[in-house]
Amino acid sequence: MDLCIKGKVALVTGGGGGLGGAIANSLAREGAKVIVADVNHDALDAVVGAIRARGGEARGMVWDLADTAGIPERMNDIVEAWGNVGILVNNTGGPPPTTARDVAREDWEKYFQSMVAGVIKLTDAVLPGMVKEGWGRVITSTSSGVIAPIPNLGISNTLRSALLGWSKTLSREVARDGITVNVILPGRIATQRIRQLDVAKAARDNRPVEEIEKESTGSIPVGRYGKPSEYGDTVAFLSGTAASYITGSVIRVDGGLISSI
Secondary structure, three states, rough: OOOOOOOOEEEEOOOOOOHHHHHHHHHHOOOOOEEEEOHHHHHHHHHHHHHHOOOOOEEEEEEEEEOOOHHHHHHHHHHHHOOOOOOOEEOOOOOOOOOOOOOOOOHHHHHHHHHHHHHHHHHHHHHHHHHHOEEEEEEEEHHHOOOOOOOOOOHHHHHHHOOOOHHHHHHHHHHHHOOEEEEEEEOOEOOOOHHHHHHHHHHHHHOOHHHHHHHHHOOOOOOOOOOHHHHHHHHHHOHHHHHHHOOEEEEEEOOOOOOOO
């Protein structure tokens, strides 16, 4: 299937991570010109290098979404170099495991800035270009915790949930401008983040990490962790013309893990 996004400019935040890198690669394989943004210079260089090695177009930008004041300057650089962003993938790193109570106010504010305020501010900066073009895609990656809260991920469950209401509201505001706005959420995808969470749980429970992984995959109907490429390909599909009538939705890529309807 031709997704018809060849030549579109795509901005992927958190693009140096497991999910972000997979998304960037999937978009590049469909011919999009991908800007990989991440706080980790080495990680984004690796993703950009892999895309270019296959003949794709990509550039890296060291970018901390918590620095909302720097967003206009970054966007000006992108527009001058490549034109308006047509596909925005809001993908942020996860906070450390915490309970929902007894979290310091400073931690709430720190992660709200990078996980919520930064996403909203960046989207606001990108939307005028999409409106001008009469076409755009805003895809925000969250977590299965927004539907079924994950134990010991208090900050993540809380802050990522805020993006659901924002995304749904925004989708109705820009639909007639040719812009779709969707949320995509992963189940347990085999990334370094999931490995870290498994290791942390093993340490808390004083059990081998292999036992934790076996228990975890046993709760997934398809019987395995997802591949990062499966997640990236879903984002690429939502970016294409075939998904033009999908907006205001929450798409699960979870192998059937979430038991609710």
